[in-house]
Amino acid sequence: MTAISHEHDHHEEHHGPAKGLTRWLFTTNHKDIGTLYLWFSFSMFLLGGTFALVIRAELFQPGLQLVQPEFFNQMTTMHGLIMVFGAVMPAFVGLANWMIPMMIGAPDMALPRMNNLSFWILPFAFAMLASTLFMEGGAPNFGWTFYAPLSTTYAPPSVTYFIFAIHIMGASSIMGAINIIATIFNLRAPGMTFMKMPLFVWTWLITAYLLIAVMPVLAGVVTMMLMDIHFGTSFFNAAGGGSPVLFQHVFWFFGHPEVYIMILPAFGVVSAIIPAFARKPLFGYTSMVYATASIAFLSFIVWAHHMFTVGIPLVGELFFMYATMLIAVPTGVKVFNWVATMFRGSMTFETPMLFACAFVILFTIGGFSGLMLAIAPADFQYHDTYFVVAHFHYVLVPGAVFSIMAATYYWLPKWTGHMYDETLGKVHFWLSFIGVNITFFPQHFVGLAGMPRRIPDYNLQFADFNMISSMGAFLFGISQLVFLLVVFKCVFSGEKAPAKPWEGAEGLEWTVPSPAPYHTFTTPPKVDGGH
Amino acid sequence: MQKLKAWLWLSAGVLIWVLSTHGHSESRWNMTEGVTEISRSVYRLHMLIFWVCVGIGIIVFGIMIYSMLMHRKSRGVQAANFHESTLVEIIWTVVPFAILIAMAIPAARTLAQIYERGPAEVTIEIVGYQWKWQYRYVSDTNDAKVAYFSTLATPPEQIANKVAKDENYLLEVSEPLVIPTNQRVRLLITSNDVIHSWWVPALGVKKDAIPGIVNESWTKVEQAGLYRGQCAELCGKDHGFMPIVVDVREPEEFQTWLAAKQDDARKMAELTNKTWTLTELVDRGEKVYGQFCVACHQANGMGVEGAFPALKGSAVATGDINKHIAIILNGVNGTAMQAFGKQLSEVDLAAVVTYERNAWGNNMGDMVAPLDIVKFKSGQQE
Ligand code: HEM
Numbered sequence: 001m002t003a004i005s006h007e008h009d010h011h012e013e014h015h016g017p018a019k020g021l022t023r024w025l026f027t028t029n030h031k032d033i034g035t036l037y038l039w040f041s042f043s044m045f046l047l048g049g050t051f052a053l054v055i056r057a058e059l060f061q062p063g064l065q066l067v068q069p070e071f072f073n074q075m076t077t078m079h080g081l082i083m084v085f086g087a088v089m090p091a092f093v094g095l096a097n098w099m100i101p102m103m104i105g106a107p108d109m110a111l112p113r114m115n116n117l118s119f120w121i122l123p124f125a126f127a128m129l130a131s132t133l134f135m136e137g138g139a140p141n142f143g144w145t146f147y148a149p150l151s152t153t154y155a156p157p158s159v160t161y162f163i164f165a166i167h168i169m170g171a172s173s174i175m176g177a178i179n180i181i182a183t184i185f186n187l188r189a190p191g192m193t194f195m196k197m198p199l200f201v202w203t204w205l206i207t208a209y210l211l212i213a214v215m216p217v218l219a220g221v222v223t224m225m226l227m228d229i230h231f232g233t234s235f236f237n238a239a240g241g242g243s244p245v246l247f248q249h250v251f252w253f254f255g256h257p258e259v260y261i262m263i264l265p266a267f268g269v270v271s272a273i274i275p276a277f278a279r280k281p282l283f284g285y286t287s288m289v290y291a292t293a294s295i296a297f298l299s300f301i302v303w304a305h306h307m308f309t310v311g312i313p314l315v316g317e318l319f320f321m322y323a324t325m326l327i328a329v330p331t332g333v334k335v336f337n338w339v340a341t342m343f344r345g346s347m348t349f350e351t352p353m354l355f356a357c358a359f360v361i362l363f364t365i366g367g368f369s370g371l372m373l374a375i376a377p378a379d380f381q382y383h384d385t386y387f388v389v390a391h392f393h394y395v396l397v398p399g400a401v402f403s404i405m406a407a408t409y410y411w412l413p414k415w416t417g418h419m420y421d422e423t424l425g426k427v428h429f430w431l432s433f434i435g436v437n438i439t440f441f442p443q444h445f446v447g448l449a450g451m452p453r454r455i456p457d458y459n460l461q462f463a464d465f466n467m468i469s470s471m472g473a474f475l476f477g478i479s480q481l482v483f484l485l486v487v488f489k490c491v492f493s494g495e496k497a498p499a500k501p502w503e504g505a506e507g508l509e510w511t512v513p514s515p516a517p518y519h520t521f522t523t524p525p526k527v528d529g530g531h
Numbered sequence: 532m533q534k535l536k537a538w539l540w541l542s543a544g545v546l547i548w549v550l551s552t553h554g555h556s557e558s559r560w561n562m563t564e565g566v567t568e569i570s571r572s573v574y575r576l577h578m579l580i581f582w583v584c585v586g587i588g589i590i591v592f593g594i595m596i597y598s599m600l601m602h603r604k605s606r607g608v609q610a611a612n613f614h615e616s617t618l619v620e621i622i623w624t625v626v627p628f629a630i631l632i633a634m635a636i637p638a639a640r641t642l643a644q645i646y647e648r649g650p651a652e653v654t655i656e657i658v659g660y661q662w663k664w665q666y667r668y669v670s671d672t673n674d675a676k677v678a679y680f681s682t683l684a685t686p687p688e689q690i691a692n693k694v695a696k697d698e699n700y701l702l703e704v705s706e707p708l709v710i711p712t713n714q715r716v717r718l719l720i721t722s723n724d725v726i727h728s729w730w731v732p733a734l735g736v737k738k739d740a741i742p743g744i745v746n747e748s749w750t751k752v753e754q755a756g757l758y759r760g761q762c763a764e765l766c767g768k769d770h771g772f773m774p775i776v777v778d779v780r781e782p783e784e785f786q787t788w789l790a791a792k793q794d795d796a797r798k799m800a801e802l803t804n805k806t807w808t809l810t811e812l813v814d815r816g817e818k819v820y821g822q823f824c825v826a827c828h829q830a831n832g833m834g835v836e837g838a839f840p841a842l843k844g845s846a847v848a849t850g851d852i853n854k855h856i857a858i859i860l861n862g863v864n865g866t867a868m869q870a871f872g873k874q875l876s877e878v879d880l881a882a883v884v885t886y887e888r889n890a891w892g893n894n895m896g897d898m899v900a901p902l903d904i905v906k907f908k909s910g911q912q913e
């Protein structure tokens with residue numbers, strides 16, 4: 001009987017969150033957990049960013065000024081690991097937690113207790129990883145790719161903590177992925193067929209499968225390392241009959257899909273934002289779904305393009321080159337569809353749209369350099385130079401990170417119940433946009449001219465571009481404080497947001513009031529019509 | 532709008548000008564064309580894909596920026612409602628696919644060229660070490676093998692910003708790899724410890740040096756000169772300080788150089804085989820010590836308290852001689868003590884061990900002959 005009265009009015013005092021710290025520790029509410037993930041991710045973004053700034057400060061001028069090469073290597077390694085596993089992945093999981101139930105009309109995630117666990121083990125993993133900086137011998141210093149035998153035979157003792165940290169992150173990701181799949185399969189509102197799901201839900205569904213497929217591979221490779229280091233096996237030790245190249249095959253079988261794990265949900269975000277601000281339905285919904293699935297499939301058969309120089313036979317090189325080039329086709333379809341969505345729209349440029357447009361342009365530039373890298377003979381010259389650093393940062397910063405920011409601005413009114421400060425948002429966007437390009441564009445040039453990556457010092461011919469790049473990095477870094485300010489202001493003050501603050505926005509999340517009530521959809525909404 | 536178009540054309544023009552003027556020489560902007568057939572075909576491939584990307588970029592970004600400028604709500608535009616067109620979607624799947632095929636063909640051709648294997652005039656084995664390169668000239672016409680290490684020659688004061696930096700800062704080595712022009716040089720690349728990568732952009736060669744695996748590559752350089760490169764795989768703390776210099780000489784000059792090197796090697800073999808006296812070994816050992824050991828263990832053999840152990844009166848230098856040899860050959864894991872077994876000749880190894888056992892009042896009176904070291908090494912290998 002009480003269930004009926006619940007439908008009619010919301011007694012916040014009965015359904016609201018618990019008070020105090022325990023609310024956050026024991027919460028099983030998807031919104032709270034989403035919030036936790038997002039704040040955790042942002043703090044890791046600042047930490048990993050600080051490490052990047054140490055690197056860029058050292059590279060400001062030729063010569064060694066601030067740090068020693070050992071510490072420099074620790075900084076590149078920690079920066080890469082923290083950005084990938086601590087900033088980008090948890091941010092997308094946070095968005096998934098917040099938005100997927102609301103987008104498919106579900107009351108919560110399917111496995112709320114596990115959701116709590118999969119978040120709370122993360123801070124432990126990263127505390128363990130960060131604590132290696134204070135250990136004897138220092139933090140991991142072998143790059144985020146941690147190639148054996150540098151990471152096994154020649155590593156500092158802290159490598160064991162690194163391995164445990166990776167295991168915990170992997171467990172967290174797998175639990176998160178299972179939860180997302182279970183939610184999407186079981187909790188969709190009546191009428192929400194697969195081909196009516198928002199693209200963000202689709203891209204996350206595919207990403208979750210990628211995670212389940214490759215996280216165990218990562219766990220496997222670090223376990224093999226652990227065995228080599230402590231139990232006398234020789235998986236990667238040539239002297240004992242193993243092979244360092246085996247490490248790379250296993251690592252990249254995880255690692256290549258991993259880079260798509262960091263970009264597919266971004267496709268979903270942008271596919272929500274562009275139609276909203278172009279006031280026009282997304283062009284080619286169906287082909288977007290198929291393109292995402294093909295990219296995911298192809299990502300499993302191209303891993304060796306990271307290993308063109310290890311000495312694979314000619315036929316192998318040809319296969320991996322062709323397969324890699326093929327990815328350009330579905331990726332192209334996605335970009336063309338976004339452009340076609342804008343074409344003949346009625347566009348406005350609020351902050352989420354600015355980030356989304358920058359995403360399309362800069363991600364495409366990253367895609368172009370990716371296509372160049374796919375050409376194996378040319379890759380011999382590009383590989384392990386700053387050209388690669390420029391490439392993956394164009395994909396990861398204005399790609400993954402910009403899409404996360406776009407998503408934050410887009411859904412912030414729904415989360416907080418307030419509008420954010422549009423002027424400050426625009427300031428944040430323009431500073432970031434300019435900063436990112438000043439940082440990473442010149443790196444194409446130094447890379448082509450012959451500067452290897454992961455070096456603490458360089459020849460004089462690379463000096464001016466490195467200086468420009470470092471200045472851009474500091475600009476980008478500092479402008480993220482504006483972001484922090486915008487979010488704070490929006491949480492604590494600001495104009496009250498209506499249920500649907502964006503004229504062209506579509507989706508179930510806009511049918512509930514802002515801020516979204518602590519428990520949404522206690523009875524499932526009915527879905528009909530288009531997506 | 533007129534003004535905007537003018538700006539767009541102007542900036543496209545500037546971009547094209549910059550890229551085309553800088554593309555053809557050794558440049559700070561672009562890949563080098565290099566000095567081999569392969570490096571040039573790689574360069575052409577690079578520029579081809581680059582221009583294809585620029586072309587696609589101009590079309591896509593052009594349409595996008597046009598829409599962003601023209602189809603704004605603030606200009607009173609009403610949104611259209613189309614959201615599907617099978618025909619258009621097929622076109623923009625098929626056309627890129629065709630472009631890819633057009634690029635795949637020349638790429639495969641260049642790749643096949645790089646992988647072509649044939650008889651070579653000169654074969655060189657390249658071994659990566661933390662953090663130096665060893666070059667070994669492999670040939671079956673003589674028994675004295677030419678082999679030497681090539682290390683960073685930039686003085687530490689330049690790296691520490693105490694003195695002005697040279698033009699070739701960090702790209703200078705103690706002894707370059709010497710090869711002849713216009714002859715096919717076969718490169719066998721491997722490593723002794725971690726993975727390194729041997730990269731010389733002007734030759735268009737980059738190949739990983741992996742322990743336990745011998746990779747093959749080749750080059751044929753048309754122009755004499757000095758070509759510089761660097762290790763391209765993270766290999767530890769001095770990864771950034773592992774340059775490569777290739778000195779390409781006319782074949783006659785190369786032969787003269789090689790002959791002189793072979794002579795040296797032959798002399799060294801004779802030294803190894805001759806009968807040494809204690810004083811001779813101690814004298815030579817003092818010089819070797821001064822070059823390789825003094826920085827840590829100090830001239831007086833006292834080491835540095837807490838960091839580097841003393842040798843004067845130490846258990847090693849006055850104890851079992853085989854243990855002493857083993858430490859110098861293999862180093863001590865996890866400490867600054869390196870393995871010198873492959874860096875120094877047998878003569879120098881024997882000399883320095885003998886010196887340490889007889890200097891600073893360590894009057895052991897015993898000695899190791901170079902041939903003992905040879906025996907010791909072959910015993911270790913079994
Ligand atoms: C504006 C912010 C950033 C700056 C200034 C920056 C800067 C750098 C620099 C200087 C390096 C070292 C390059 C090298 O020597 O190889 C690096 C490496 C890397 N960065 Fe970033 N980065 C930023 C953001 C990100 C983000 C958001 C990601 C997200 C995933 C990321 C992922 C990586 C990875 C994976 C590496 C490779 C680490 C390695 O060499 O093992 N970076 N970054």
Ligand SMILES: [Cu+2]
Binds near residue numbers: 662770
């Ligand atoms: Cu190296």
